[in-house]
Amino acid sequence: MKKLKRLIGALGMLAMLVVVLTACGSRQSLAKQDVLTNDKASKTITWGVKADTKLFGLMDVKDNQIKGFDADIATALTKRVLGKNATAKFVQVTSQTRIPLLKNGNIDAILATMTITPEREKQVDFTNSYFDAGQSLLVKKGSAIKSVKDLNKSGTKVLGVTGANSVENIKKAAPKAKVLELSDYAQAMTALKSGQGVALTTDNGILYGMASQNPGYEVVGGTFTKEPYGIAVNKGQEPLKKALNKALKEIEADGTYNRILKKWFGNVAGFDYKEASR
Incomplete structure (x- = not known):
């Protein structure tokens, strides 16, 4: 009886594996269709x-x-x-x-x-x-940060979003700065407000949208990349x-x-x- 139960269990697991593999195959073939x-x-x-x-x-x-x-x-x-x-x-x-x-x-x-x-x-x-678009900076109004050059100081913290091209760009433009990556723009804005960084960087169009929602913040420094x-x-x-x-x-x-x-x-x-x- 125990052997029969083990066999039934193994067959069940095999059936589940076939279903998963079939689903994965369907998804992959879907991506390759016209x-x-x-x-x-x-x-x-x-x-x-x-x-x-x-x-x-x-x-x-x-x-x-x-x-x-x-x-x-x-x-x-x-x-x-x-x-x-x-x-x-x-x-x-x-x-x-x-x-x-x-x-x-x-x-x-x-x-x-x-x-x-x-x-x-x-x-x-x-x-x-x-x-x-072009990459720029969002800072609190009255900030000493006026351009990307002001970020190139050892230990200066800049905020970005994981997966965005802007993270790699800021590392090149201000190599001495420390970049803190957040999962999305809402979290990045919260981090800026709480002082976890002196500036948030991404494309200017995105930053203007954030500034319009947060009147105490402004876009500065023009653009330092083409996006x-x-x-x-x-x-x-x-x-x-x-x-x-x-x-x-x-x-x-x-x-x-x-x-x-x-x-x-x-x-x-x-x-x-x-x-x-x-």
Whole structure:
């Protein structure tokens, strides 16, 4: 009887393993399928967007909808690629999770303040740039920190977000500073307020959004890097990439892009809306 129970238990474990492996295989094959063909069939593009970044993608607690520049651009592109009745579905991502979710087939594309870099191009393919940002600093008003040069002192603590390109950039620009990495921008802002660092660094557009939510803080020092944002798709998804590039040109040509840009950045103090327009 004991041997029979052991056999039944072993068979049960084997069955569970088969289910897990089958699920993993399905997920992997899904990521390798022609995403554009699947999206045309479902009339839906599933986008990875930020939900903690004011102006670009922020969760509205009133209706649990992600709203921002990236979300509106994603919606406009979806309707260009699939038709006016198509749906843009949003999945919340962070700087750490966005590429893994894309590679696993959980999302079709990333539109989430993602800078095009040679290192990332080894993992994903990018469309043409849809927003040209630059890295800057957020500090408490009255701070002695006026530029990135002021951070290059031994022991100076600077705050960043894990997985963001800005962390590596600040290490190069201020090698003597100590960088404290947080998991998301909300935690980084809390750390800045509690004095865990003298400045928070990331792209200027993101920082202007944070400054608008926190009147006691300001963006200083201009920009010390160029950060072109691109839409990321999985390797091998050339049809989707071409369709998105075509759609980007169309919304820039007919004024849709500038209307969305003005909606989110037109009244942001310190942000040069006209310089960013296309």
